[in-house]
Amino acid sequence: MKLVLLGANGQTGKLVLEAVLAKDIDVTAVVRSADKAPDLQHKSLQVMVGDPCDPVFLTSVFRDHDAVISALGGRLPSKVATSVYYRSTVAIVEAASVTGLKRVLVTSTALLFPNQTLLGKLLRFVVPNAVRSAGRMDKILKRPGPDWTSARAGFLNDVSVATYRAQREALPENSTAVSRLALAQFLITAISNSETQGAAYGVSQAST
Template identity: 55%
Template sequence: MKLVVLGANGRTGGHVVRNALAAGDHVTAVVRSEASRLTFDHERLTVVIGDPCDPTVLTRVFRGQDAVISTLGGRRPTRHATAIYWRSAEAIVEAAQTAGLTSVAVTSTALLFPSGRLIDRLLTALVHNVVQSATRMEATLQRAGLDLTIARCGFLTDAAETGYRASVEALPQDGSSVSRRGLARFLVETIRNPAVGAGVYGVSAPLARRS
C-alpha cells in the first residue's frame, strides 16, 4: 500500500509511520518544516515538507496514493490550535477529490459519543473548542462520500501497550484511554483491511488482566 501520513512527526503519527513501514507499506510523511523532520530514515519512507491544511500541497502528495491517515490535532484546547481539525479536513476533501483518493482515516475525540456521565459533560464544557472543531471535521469528511474511518478515543497515553479494543459507534466498556501505540496500530490495521469496513469507532486500551 502507498500511504500518506499527516501529523507524521507527532507522538501518535510517528507510531503510525513505523507501523506502516513494518507492514511493508510505502509511506509519504507530511511535515510542516525542515525542523520537524522525522528522526529516522527508511528506504520506503518519503518526507514532504508542506502545510497539511493547504489543499494544493495535499493534492500533489495524494496523487498515486492509496490512502491517508491523519493524526492531526491541537496541542492545546484553544480555538486557534484545535482549528487544525476542520482546516485539515477541508484540505483533505478538496485534495482527495482532485487526486482521486478515497480511503481516509482520522483521529477524533470520544467526547462526541453521547454520554449521560457527569464527568463527560464537564470535560465537554472544559474542552469545548476540541469538541466543536472535531465535530466540524467529521461532518466535512462525512459529506464528501469518502471511505472514511474515524477513530474516536479518550485520553492518549505513552504506555508501551500496543493492543487495543475497538467498537462501532461507541467506546468499548471501561475504555477511557488508549496508548498512542495502540491507536496507531488500529489506524494502520484498519485502513489496510477493507473487510473491516469504514465507520466511526471508539478505540480504547485492552482490559487489564486479572491476577
C-alpha cells in the same frame, strides 16, 4: 499500498510511521517544516514539507497514493489550535476528489459520543473548542467523498501496549484511556478493513 501520513512528527504520528515502515508500506510523511522531519532513514519513506491544511499542497502529495492517515490534533485546547481538525479535513477531502485517493482515516475525540460519563460531560465544557472542531471534521467526512474512518479516543498515554478494543459508534464499556501505540495499531489495521469504513470507532485500552 502507498500511504500519506499527516502529523508524522506528533506523538501518535511517530508511532504510526514506525509501525507502517515495519510493514514495508510505502509512506509519504508530511511535516510543516524541515526541522520537524522524522529522524528515520528507510527505503519506503519519503518526507514532504508543507501545510496539511492547504488543498493545493495536499493535491501534489496525494497523487499516486491510496490512503491518508491524519494524526493531526490541537496541542492546546484553543480555538485556533483545535481548528486543525476541520481545516485539514476540508483540504484532505478536496485533494482526494482531485487525485482519486480513496481512503481517509483520522484521529478524533471520544467526547463526541452522546453517552458520556460525568467526567466526559465535564470535559466537554473544559475543552469545547476541540469538541466543536472535531464535530465539524466528522460532518465534513460524512459528505459524499472518499471512504473514511474516524478513530475517537479518550485519554492518550504512552504505555507500551499495542492491543486495543474498538467499537463502532461508541466507546467500549468501562473505557477511559488508550495508549498512543494502540491507537496507531488500530489506524493501520483499519486501512484495509472495509468494515470500518463510513463510521466513527471508539478506541480504548484492551481489557486486562
